[in-house]
Amino acid sequence: MTGYDLKQHFDHSIYYFWNAKLSQIYPTLNQMREGGWLTMEVDYQEDRPNRKVYHITEAGRGELHRWLQEPVDMAPVRDAFLIKIFFGGKLEKEEILAQIRRYLMLHQEQLAAYQEIVQQAVQQNVEATGMVREGVFWGLTLEMGIRYEQGWIEWCEEAIEKIEAMDDDQ
Amino acid sequence: MTGYDLKQHFDHSIYYFWNAKLSQIYPTLNQMREGGWLTMEVDYQEDRPNRKVYHITEAGRGELHRWLQEPVDMAPVRDAFLIKIFFGGKLEKEEILAQIRRYLMLHQEQLAAYQEIVQQAVQQNVEATGMVREGVFWGLTLEMGIRYEQGWIEWCEEAIEKIEAMDDDQ
DNA sequence: CAGATCATGTAACCTGTTACATGATTTC
DNA sequence: GAAATCATGTAACAGGTTACATGATCTG
DSSP states (O other): OHHHHHHHHHHTGGTTTOOOHHHHHHHHHHHHTTTTTTEEEEOOOOOOOOEEEEEEEEEEEHHHHHHHHSOOOOOOOOOOOHHHHHHHGGGHHHHHHHHHHHHHHHHHHHHIIIIIIHHHHHHHHHHHHHHHHHHHHHHHHHHHHHHHHHHHHHHHHHHHHHHTTTTTTO | OOOOHHHHHHHHHHGGOOOOOOHHHHHHHHHHTTTTTTTEEEOOOOOOOOOOEEEHHHHHHHHHHHHHHHHOOOOOOOOHHHHHHHHHGOOOHHHHHHHHHHEEEEEEHHHHHIIIIHHHHHHHHHHHHOHHHHHHHHHHHHHHHHHHHHHHHHHHHHHHHHHHSSSSOO
């Protein structure tokens, strides 16, 4: 694959939990080639820019396997929205409610995107590649995304109720 | 408050969704003072290092309020664990199961921490400061933390079942 | 007597984003 | 005729972590 191709794949699969810009991908591919994890060959094209096609090496495959089974720590949560909730007492009731209603809407849209677009993409990938075993894992990541969004939506709805029920002069 | 005090407060309240090191706090306090959001006075101490005590200004309070009601985008998810699941097909069944079982354990511990330690801290803060209204918001952030961990735990348990039930030669 | 606590920082580094640069072909 | 697509990068900047530096007092 080329860096450009890789970016396409990022954008259509793991985009929702890991992404990268081309300005990061290109230097990284170079480093990985220097480290012996990839080889590169140039595909000369006439009416388009030449493509630098990368192939994984045995060393690269080994490193990938080592990394995949290496234990991971929990991803740290870093969410500015939660800080705003934490300091919600500094805002008027309507201001903080507006904040939560907006966040609720964003997560509802994200949930819809997972349910419609991403589910189709997973199915198409399985059909196109015949990778049934892989499809199970793609489905699992998608399910986590759906569960995550549902969690936010439920929390927002409950938070709105609680705040609306709050005594104004409390 | 001093930078050191601030760090203590970070570590005992919003630590779970936002944290900062002293090496980031000290220069930032300086910038905020230069920007007019804080004033600083030195508290000279004999047998301990001097303390630089910061106070928020009217401009600072205004900026805080502006920031708190400013809309936030969803925090991007960036979790290496999900990449490992996505490429789960590259691992042996037992390797990927070990990965998930470990992640399950980490999130169970985190949930226990929220339920025991953090809940107490919120209660103590409310009792010590008498900030009942604020306590509602501290409770809301804690509830999101609990919900988040429960979501991961349920997902892990289901994923383990599904993978265990998988055909080995699929 | 070792390590934690109090209290301040600086410098180097790593990761990732934004902006800049190039240029032909294809699509609306 | 403008904007997207294909295809490669570099440079500057922003945010955050790790390591280094200092030094007294308190705790186990």
